[in-house]
Every structure is written in structure tokens, then in C-alpha cells.
Amino acid sequence: MDLSFLEQELQTLQSHNLYRSLKEMASPQAKKIVLNGKQVLNFCSNNYLGLADDERIKRAAVTAINEDGFGSGASRLVCGTMSEHVKLEKKLAGFKRTEGALVFSSGYMANTGIISALVGREDVVFSDKLNHASIVDGIILSRAQLKRYAHNDMQALEGAFKTCGPCKKRLIVTDTVFSMDGDVAPLKDIVQLASRYGAMVMVDEAHAFGVLGEHGSGLIEQEGLGDQVDVQMGTLSKAAGCFGAYVCGPKVLCDYLINHSRSFIYTTAMPPACAAAASMAVDIIGQDKQRRRQVLANADYLRRGLKKSGFDTMNSTTPIVPILFKDSLKALEASKRLLEQGVFVQAIRPPTVPVNTARLRATVMATHTQEDLDLFLDCIKEL
Ligand SMILES: Cc1ncc(COP(=O)(O)O)c(C=O)c1O
Known part of the structure; x- marks a missing residue:
């Protein structure tokens, strides 16, 4: 059987900036993780309360x-x-x-x-x-x-x-x-x-x-x-x-x-x-009510900071904070530049989200400190 359609399909995804690949993490799932041998601040897990390595x-x-x-x-x-x-x-x-x-x-x-x-x-x-x-x-x-x-x-x-x-x-x-x-x-x-x-x-x-x-x-x-x-x-x-x-x-x-x-x-x-x-x-x-309060307070803080810098966080009211870029390439580049500065946030593109709504999906944890959130805000402001 000729499997060349696989390569063609992947090339099509690449040309539309929709190709996806896996990133290996060499640490427990926490607010700081090791990616490609470098410690980075994690803003993309669903580990909202920080319990994954409790x-x-x-x-x-x-x-x-x-x-x-x-x-x-x-x-x-x-x-x-x-x-x-x-x-x-x-x-x-x-x-x-x-x-x-x-x-x-x-x-x-x-x-x-x-x-x-x-x-x-x-x-x-x-x-x-x-x-x-x-x-x-x-x-x-x-x-x-x-x-x-x-x-x-x-x-x-x-x-x-x-x-x-x-x-x-x-x-x-x-x-x-x-x-x-x-x-x-x-x-x-x-x-x-x-x-x-x-x-x-x-x-x-x-x-x-x-x-x-x-x-x-x-x-x-x-x-x-x-x-x-x-x-x-x-x-x-x-x-x-x-x-x-x-x-x-x-x-x-x-x-x-x-x-x-x-x-x-x-x-x-x-x-x-x-x-x-x-x-x-x-x-x-x-x-543990305190973790819940903290993650929601952290999300509010991040959203306020992002809005102040002119970003569109859509209708988010929870620890999931989208930052709308619309264009897939722009979202990918933003994710790449943040990672270079030690902040890990994934770009989410179609088909996971509707066409023309590519975004960074930032997620906040109860264990993030104000310093962590400020670092995120400072880095993204540069964009
Ligand atoms: C809304 C929603 N439902 C279901 C799932 C699937 O859950 P699981 O990862 O446990 O398969 C997810 C995420 O993965 C989700 O975001």
C-alpha cells in the first residue's frame, strides 16, 4: 500500500501552520517543569490546584x-x-x-x-x-x-x-x-x-x-x-x-x-x-478551600494584567485564560518567543478551536505566585 498520503497530509498541515508535535517534559507536572533540558514556568497544564505531584x-x-x-x-x-x-x-x-x-x-x-x-x-x-x-x-x-x-x-x-x-x-x-x-x-x-x-x-x-x-x-x-x-x-x-x-x-x-x-x-x-x-x-x-480561592484569584490577576496590555481574553472567568491571536502563525510565534523567555504556553489552533480563533491558552495554577504571574505579564507585553 502506498503511504505517501501521510507525508502529503503532514506537509499540508505544516504549510497552514497547523502541524502538531510532542514536547517531552523531564520533570513532574508542576508549575516549574523541565523542557528540552531547561527549566520553564508552566502555564499550560490542567493541574489547576497543583495536586499532580502532591x-x-x-x-x-x-x-x-x-x-x-x-x-x-x-x-x-x-x-x-x-x-x-x-x-x-x-x-x-x-x-x-x-x-x-x-x-x-x-x-x-x-x-x-x-x-x-x-x-x-x-x-x-x-x-x-x-x-x-x-x-x-x-x-x-x-x-x-x-x-x-x-x-x-x-x-x-x-x-x-x-x-x-x-x-x-x-x-x-x-x-x-x-x-x-x-x-x-x-x-x-x-x-x-x-x-x-x-x-x-x-x-x-x-x-x-x-x-x-x-x-x-x-x-x-x-x-x-x-x-x-x-x-x-x-x-x-x-x-x-x-x-x-x-x-x-x-x-x-x-x-x-x-x-x-x-x-x-x-x-x-x-x-x-x-x-x-x-x-x-x-x-x-x-x-482545602484556600487552593481554590488562590487559583481563581490568580486567574483574575492574570486576566486584568492581560486586558490592561490590550489582549483579548474572550469571556473567560475561570483558570483557563485564552489570549486571542486569531492567526495560527502569530499564536505559534508568540508561544515560541515566550518559551525562549522561560514561559511555557501552548498555541491552540484549528481544528481544536474554530478557524480564525487561534490563541494562546494560558492556564493558571494555585501554586503560581504573584512573581510568576508578573513574569508572564512582562514577557507577553513585549510581544
Ligand atoms: C471538557 C473535557 N471533557 C473531557 C475531556 C477528556 O478527559 P480525559 O483527559 O480524562 O480523557 C477533556 C480533556 O481532556 C475536556 O477538556
Whole structure:
């Protein structure tokens, strides 16, 4: 088989400044990391609370390895459900104040597995245009009809309901914090529309879990909408600093997913050490309000500084702070120049973001000091 199309495709990406490659990090995930042998200040992880290398989490994982070994050895339904999985699920249900919780091996797998289990050919999914790729892929996999509505536009969502033909089930799905824009979904309006038009609501709290809400459980908690959101999905890989994902909701939802969700059923269970680490992260998140306050205060400080220097931070209100350049090459060059000065911020380009909205996606951590933020602001001002 002639594979020259691979090279041609990559050259096309290069010529449009859309080629992507991996950067190797030779240090733990923290605010300072070692890239290409040089220590740089990290402004692009999702490790918002700085928990990825937290001693308590590392200890919980090591203890679990010593007690339970590393691999889980089987899928959850065969013989891979270990005490650490059950403990984490109980903890998550308590933390999110839901009847049940179910852990998936990753957020990508949770979204694809939940959506494709809940809806099918005779159903319609209403999905925000800026929802994460894993939601989009879940909808494709489900074969349901897709109605994409303009980002956070409730008139567009209502319009989509009005023009929607007959169907069996309706599902609205939205990120609560949008991963590339750092803005939040109008959740109150969404649940109202859902109740008016008889739709289920599913939210993805990947970037809100650990960051928003009085106890850090997410936007649903902040808005007091726990009993109005049917499917609460989130990840353990971002603010929690671990790996994996959860769905929280009624017990019947969890039982249904155990029986229908292919990405839950047909994969090896998460290693018990990951579950033990995540349990510890949930405890820390619940107890440590100060980290949450600090990361939000840091984000406000950075946004104010950027706006003062004339940058467009879009509608961000969370630790995700986009800096809009529009042009991919300009965003790439900005990222390169910042890295030369010891500040690591990735350029995000299409297809991850819509055409003509290339940006730097700066993310702030609770462990960044004012000095770190000022260094970032001084370097970017030079651009
Ligand atoms: C909104 C959102 N949902 C889901 C995911 C997937 O989660 P995971 O990295 O655990 O697969 C991500 C990020 O990767 C995300 O940003």
C-alpha cells in the first residue's frame, strides 16, 4: 500500500501552520517543569490546584500499589472491580451528593460511552458548538441526530428544539467550563429549557471539578442545580491531578451504564492505585478551600494584567485564560518567543478551536505566585 498520503497530509498541515508535535517534559507536572533540558514556568497544564505531584496523593498511590499490586487485570464486570474502585465511587457520590457514581478510565471514554449508551438513532442531541471533542465523538458514535447550537446561545438552543422533528428522547449536553475559552455555560437557563422541552441534561464538569462551587464539586454545586442535571460527568485528570473520570447521578443511571456503556464494559479497569490517588484528591479538594480561592484569584490577576496590555481574553472567568491571536502563525510565534523567555504556553489552533480563533491558552495554577504571574505579564507585553 502506498503511504505517501501521510507525508502529503503532514506537509499540508505544516504549510497552514497547523502541524502538531510532542514536547517531552523531564520533570513532574508542576508549575516549574523541565523542557528540552531547561527549566520553564508552566502555564499550560490542567493541574489547576497543583495536586499532580502532591505528596499525599503520591503516598496513597504507593500504598495501594503495595497492597493491591499495579494492574487490575480484568474489566470491571469480569473480575476487575477492586475495593479502591468501590471506595472512590462511594466518595464521589457523597461529594457530588448523588445517589450513585461510576468511574471510567478517562474523560474521553466516559463521554463517548455515556452518550452512546443513552441515545440512539431515534433520538436527538442538542450540543453546544464548543463542546469537547469527546462529546462530539460520543454523539457520532450514538448515531443520534445532532443539533449543534451556537456557543452558550439560549435562543439558538430553543430554536433548535422548535425546529426539531419527532423523536424518542432528547438530550442536551454541555461542558460547564469550556476547555479552550474558559467561560461557563448558562446552566440555569439550560435546565429550564430542558424541563420545558422534555430533554435530559448531561454536563461535563472536567474543568469545573475541584475549581468551582463552595466545596469544589463544580458549576452544578455553585449554581445549586444538583437535582436538575440528570447526568453529571467530570474528570479526575485535571484539578484532581490524577487520572480517570466519573459519572454521578441516580443509581439507576449507573446500573444502566454498567450494562450498556461499551467504553465501561469492554476495557480493563483503572489500576487500583489511580483510584486510591483520586480518592485522596477528592478529600483534599473538599478540605482545602484556600487552593481554590488562590487559583481563581490568580486567574483574575492574570486576566486584568492581560486586558490592561490590550489582549483579548474572550469571556473567560475561570483558570483557563485564552489570549486571542486569531492567526495560527502569530499564536505559534508568540508561544515560541515566550518559551525562549522561560514561559511555557501552548498555541491552540484549528481544528481544536474554530478557524480564525487561534490563541494562546494560558492556564493558571494555585501554586503560581504573584512573581510568576508578573513574569508572564512582562514577557507577553513585549510581544
Ligand atoms: C471538557 C473535557 N471533557 C473531557 C475531556 C477528556 O478527559 P480525559 O483527559 O480524562 O480523557 C477533556 C480533556 O481532556 C475536556 O477538556
